[in-house]
Amino acid sequence: MRVLLVGSGGREHALAWAISASPLLETLWCAPGNPGIAEHATCVPIPATDIAGLVRFARDHAVDLVVPGPEAPLVAGLADACAREGIACFGPSGPAARLEGSKAFAKEVCLAAGVPTARASVFDDAEAAIAHVRREGAPIVVKADGLAAGKGVTVAATVEEGIAAVEAAMRARVHGEAGARILIEECLAGEEVSFFALCDGTHAVAFGSAQDHKRVGEGETGPNTGGMGAYSPTPRFDREAERRAIETIVTPVLAEMKRRGSPFVGVLFCGLMLTDTGPKVLEFNVRFGDPECQVLMLRLMDDLLVAMRAACDGMLDRFSVRLGPEAALGVVLAARGYPGTPEGGTEIRGIEQAAALPGVTIFHAGTRREGNRLLAAGGRVLTVCATGADLAEARSRAYAAVDRIDWAGGFCRRDIGWRALSR
Incomplete structure (x- = not known):
């Protein structure tokens, strides 16, 4: 197979490392790539957000499969543009990628699908949001609705911190247009887990779990980051927990997305809080996490390229993913x-x-x-x-x-x- 990988980060290096091990691989390109990825793929100077350029390259080089790493090109419609050219893409359409592109939309889908999630309110007006923070008290969670590179969430320990987060997002626009709308959520107690599932629009198979470390400082202190480290497996999320998550979270979400006319194909990243009453959804991402992807790829025992193609071909009901015991x-x-x-x-x-x-x-x-x-x-x-x-x-x-x-x-x-x- 001829594959075009999109992206330039640690996640994409891990994907290139795993894809390059497949005996089915004929040629691997990466746009734009990085020096580590260059050890496994031919890097081409096309930005990850240049949808037209990526599709043109894929068409001109007879690419069999496009693999987007980051979320931005998916939300911008890369999979849709590939579909118009008859090119398989391991990732959701633009409408389906709204599960990550809009936290308000993801919350709406969870509620429609009966999926347990944190109670939340959505605001377009800063004064109304601030009044809500004062009324609800702290701790409380403030989230930018749009894409904010993993930095759009503030877990406020005090009302003052919550108000500051609202003002930073909606008035100072520290997250750009992503913070023009915000969600204010109840602060769930428990332990966070990142759970991944491959999806073909109808079926889903577990791809393992990991735990990320979001804050910049030791002991979970300081501001949120894109992730400072991860490990897998997670002791509190075994195979039975994964099975239940597929049954109670992923499958209902797939059914709801299909009902809306936007079947979800690709990898669904479920950010979960393990509460005393069971897992609840904090957020969805529509791609592998970073740095979770790196540790998951090191444990993967199966051919990643085969798994991705099975998802694109709607054949995951015949598939499973094996992760090693290490x-x-x-x-x-x-x-x-x-x-x-x-x-x-x-x-x-x-x-x-x-x-x-x-x-x-x-x-x-x-x-x-x-x-x-x-x-x-x-x-x-x-x-x-x-x-x-x-x-x-x-x-x-x-x-x-x-x-x-x-x-x-x-x-x-x-x-x-x-x-x-x-x-």
């Missing part, structure tokens, strides 16, 4: 200043030595090459991953690799996996 843990190395303005252009050394350690795989995200030098070129720059017989071994190996990397301009959290390992 644990995987990933630590994000970020540039100083992240999640604000990251420092760019600093040199990174020692990656080859780190990657040579047992069980270690390093995925590039925000990097670029300048001659023989590897430089930081983004906020989240590398995901240093490792597998092990258990989570403790995976974590030990991952941090041993982190310590081999010489990068004065970077930082990481030192407590990835703390929740599971503290039990």
